[in-house]
Amino acid sequence: MTFDIAAVLFQDGVANGAVYVLLATVLVLVFTVTRIVFVPQGDLIAFSALTLAAFEAGHTPGTVWILALGAALALILAGGKAAGERNLAGLASAALWFGAVPAAIVLTALFLVPKEAPLLWKMAVTCALITCLGPILYRLVFEPIAAASPLVLLIAAVAAHFGLSSIGLHVFGAEGVRTPGFAGPPLVVGDLVVTRQTVGVIASSLVLVGLLSLFFRRSLSGKALLAAAHNRRGAELIGVSATAAGRTAFIVAGLIGAISGILIGPMTTLYYDSGFILGLKGFVGAIVGALAIYPLAALGALLVGLVEAFASFWASAYRDVIVFTLITPVLFWRSLASPHVEEEAE
Template sequence: MDLSIASILMLDGVTNGAIYALLALATVLVFAVTRVIFIPQGEFVAFGALTLGMLQLGQTPGTIWFLLLMAVLVAVLDLVAGLRQGRPPARILLTVLKAAAFPVLISLFALWAAPQKFPLLVQAGLTLALVTPMGPLLYRLAYQPLADATVLVLLIVSVGVHFALTGLGLAFFGAEGFRTPAFWDASFAAGPLMLSGQTLIIFAASIALIISLWLFFERSLYGKALRATAVNRLGARLMGISSTTAGRLTFTMAAFMGALSGLLIAPTTTIFYDSGFLIGLKGFVAAVFAGLASYPGAALGAILVGLLESFSSFWASSYKEVIVFTFILPVLLWRSLRDPHSEEE
């Protein structure tokens, strides 16, 4: 291996690491606020890529029907809960509308817009608008009733949700894979490296989102509320911060970051209904590197995972996935020695 090959591999590793960084940040965010080890994070990646792929063909994406199904289920649950608690009809109606109005409206708009074959950027925006609402709806259906359960119970639920989403993805999208066109077809030479426009977009989008997250948590009231919930859930409740609202907002952000990752990665590889699991798992490995607690550590871990994957594909392409996932073992050993286990209260 000479310097030029090493430089190309490093570029590929950092590019993939930028995608994994978004997923790792989403995983850390969800765990810090809700204590959920969110294994299905990769499914949002697949849904985003497949939705854009079907819009490119002028087909109606299965995301629309999936979103409508989730909205109806949440509306029914909220209606039943309101009637059992004896709430006023106006308050029940407001709760149902807040949960289901936007998903229904964006689904109806997407039904009209899908055959129109709008420009790529418009379709990307529509994809984000379709996949992002799945986050709070999923939280309401699967996690909100178990918000006070142990981490182990929430992990088991996450495994079940992953298998459910994978099966539903096959039902709504089919077994065919999609690969979308690049958002920017330009290419630039930098010594032995050839930078594509899509690579630059990946870097720019990842950096912009990381900076936006920092500003959100440092400057906004909602961001500070999420930080308070992550530090002390009970204390946040006593200060009037709703843990339910925090959970829904967290899952909304995680769904957006997953869908955006899907849009960024779809031009570089073919995405199938079950491709999200391996992609999300690599983000999880990066999050474990940070102990599911540190955002800078998660970003650093994601870059290391991307570099390890890139060089492994050169030296032993058949075993690159094994090498990447084996990386979690010394990390877990290091974390266990560095942070001794304490019983959960």
């Protein structure tokens, strides 16, 4: 392997790893707040790229109909519950978050995104569509069983993934897509040539991580979310709503999933079912952080990107196998380092 080849592989690894950092961070956030291993996070990434590709082709993306149907079902469930309890505030909240907001986004996607529209506008509408899917998915699938065991929540997450994959095949088709990326001449640093796409992905990931940090440290909603992540029951005792925290976590998950799809779409061909592999790679990074420690999860995700890039050169047929093997020593070490606690008999 020459230095030039190693430099190119390192660039690809860091660029992919930057996206996996976002994915791992969201998986850790959602798990610590809701105890849900959010398997469908990868599906949101794939749907984001497929949605943008449909806008670029001048078609109405299937995401519009997924959002419209999901919002209608969520509005019926949330509105019916609030009406039964005669909770006017809850009814108004349901009408806003599952009625007015999704309707505005759907109408925008249907009538205000022509084929000749600027790429940034198409990206913005794509982000709005996918972000809105996050809390709707939480309301339909996870909120009714929020108090269930982590195993039941994991089964529900896997079921949601297969449901989204089936819907994705129906509305998007089986063809893969690549979306437009950061255009422009490459940057030359000494003997190293760095593509605009690599710079754009890394910069975007750093900005998003910084914004998330500011959100958690400066905003009231972010602090409430962190409180729920550190101690769910303690947060409830001081008035932090577990339902609101879960919904906020899924809004963040939807937003990061949308942006991640836009970032990774130009670097690899994505299909309706590509989300599962993407989600697993982010999950490997999250496992390094024990699904609780953000810096370790970020480092683990970056390691996944680098290993994937170099494995594609040395043994491309076994690239994914090598990446997923990373989880074995981590789990073995944690099984030795963590104390074993006997389960109480019921």
